[in-house]
Amino acid sequence: MVERTSLAVRDLAVHFEMEQGTVRALEGVSFDLHAGRTLGIVGESGCGKSVTARSILRIVDRPGRIVGGQALLDPGTAEEADLIAMDPESRRMRGIRGGRIGLIFQEPMTALSVHYTVGNQIIEAVRAHNDLSKAAARDRAIELLREVGIPRPELRIDAYPFQLSGGLRQRVGIAMALAGDPDIVIADEPTTALDVTTQAQVLDLLRRLQREKNIALMLITHDMGVIAEMCDEVAVMYLGRVVEYAPVADLFTTSRHPYTRALLRAVPSILATPRQRLATIGGAVPHPGARPSGCAFHPRCSDFMPGRCDAASPAPLRPGEAGASCFLEAQP
Numbered sequence: 098m099v100e101r102t103s104l105a106v107r108d109l110a111v112h113f114e115m116e117q118g119t120v121r122a123l124e125g126v127s128f129d130l131h132a133g134r135t136l137g138i139v140g141e142s143g144c145g146k147s148v149t150a151r152s153i154l155r156i157v158d159r160p161g162r163i164v165g166g167q168a169l170l171d172p173g174t175a176e177e178a179d180l181i182a183m184d185p186e187s188r189r190m191r192g193i194r195g196g197r198i199g200l201i202f203q204e205p206m207t208a209l210s211v212h213y214t215v216g217n218q219i220i221e222a223v224r225a226h227n228d229l230s231k232a233a234a235r236d237r238a239i240e241l242l243r244e245v246g247i248p249r250p251e252l253r254i255d256a257y258p259f260q261l262s263g264g265l266r267q268r269v270g271i272a273m274a275l276a277g278d279p280d281i282v283i284a285d286e287p288t289t290a291l292d293v294t295t296q297a298q299v300l301d302l303l304r305r306l307q308r309e310k311n312i313a314l315m316l317i318t319h320d321m322g323v324i325a326e327m328c329d330e331v332a333v334m335y336l337g338r339v340v341e342y343a344p345v346a347d348l349f350t351t352s353r354h355p356y357t358r359a360l361l362r363a364v365p366s367i368l369a370t371p372r373q374r375l376a377t378i379g380g381a382v383p384h385p386g387a388r389p390s391g392c393a394f395h396p397r398c399s400d401f402m403p404g405r406c407d408a409a410s411p412a413p414l415r416p417g418e419a420g421a422s423c424f425l426e427a428q429p
């Protein structure tokens with residue numbers, strides 16, 4: 098069964114105007130999010146994962162500017178709406194942010210204030226998106242804390258964030274993201290700051306909530322283990338572009354882009370003999386302000402074809418179609 102497409106991102110382009118010149122952080126990013134499915138976004142630091150998330154929510158930091166593209170809510174329906182065309186401060190966009198689309202940060206304290214109790218903050222988030230009395234919002238907040246697995250929520254609701262462990266804080270962060278009952282959730286490295294055991298618990302929680310609520314989940318991570326465990330489809334990003342898109346099983350068995358294969362080789366294998374040097378990808382990610390010619394990965398690519406890969410860009414991927422943006426693939 099093909100699930101409803103909740104969000105269609107098309108040709109998203111974001112520039113940062115810096116003193117040293119224009120940094121092209123995103124250069125034509127496209128993908129779809131479907132109800133009840135998880136799209137993983139993976140890639141090395143600086144490839145544009147967070148900028149993609151923030152663009153959709155219209156909270157790109159200055160001096161960043163969205164210079165092109167669309168982010169269509171409910172594409173192809175009578176309600177279709179382009180988030181990129183909206184005023185980021187408008188009532189409508191504020192309603193969508195947190196209402197239709199929830200955001201979970203790597204560090205929950207990004208979303209939480211140290212000055213207020215957990216309860217105050219969730220109640221405020223609940224009331225921002227629902228017409229509820231204070232008492233009803235408090236009940237809803239307790240219910241949310243219970244849903245995210247916080248023990249004794251009727252007591253914990255009056256705690257301050259600093260009184261909670263990192264794991265509990267991230268559960269509160271997830272409760273905050275769910276306060277407006279979103280059908281799309283963007284989680285930006287939600288478990289990176291947690292220890293391994295807590296990480297597994299929070300991932301379990303996210304998976305359970307996603308299934309129960311049929312959420313379209315966009316999961317940003319640089320961890321291929323998280324991708325393997327959580328995702329249905331995967332978009333691999335490199336320097337502001339999606340360079341490979343694949344169902345998760347295919348990504349691990351028949352990855353098509355040399356960059357994806359390099360990322361997978363860099364994953365520590367449980368089968369690796371002890372003391373064997375871990376593979377890393379050779380070379381550093383170039384700064385987006387100094388983008389290599391042609392395919393931006395060519396200086397680091399094991400399959401580099403001189404005169405081809407450095408001369409022109411491979412064709413971009415069509416959204417929803419599995420493949421790699423690489424000259425090893427048949428070009429249109």
Ligand SMILES: Nc1ncnc2c1ncn2[C@@H]1O[C@H](COP(=O)(O)OP(=O)(O)OP(=O)(O)O)[C@@H](O)[C@H]1O
Pocket residue numbers: 113120122140141142143144145146147148149158159160161319385386
């Ligand atoms: N506030 C900013 N000012 C200037 N440039 C920025 C800013 N935020 C992002 N960029 C540019 O956009 C690029 C993409 O950044 P982004 O934060 O999306 O990377 P990321 O993939 O989320 O990396 P990480 O894995 O480290 O979180 C950066 O390499 C940087 O050049």
Ligand SMILES: [Mg+2]
Pocket residue numbers: 146147148285
């Ligand atoms: Mg990031």
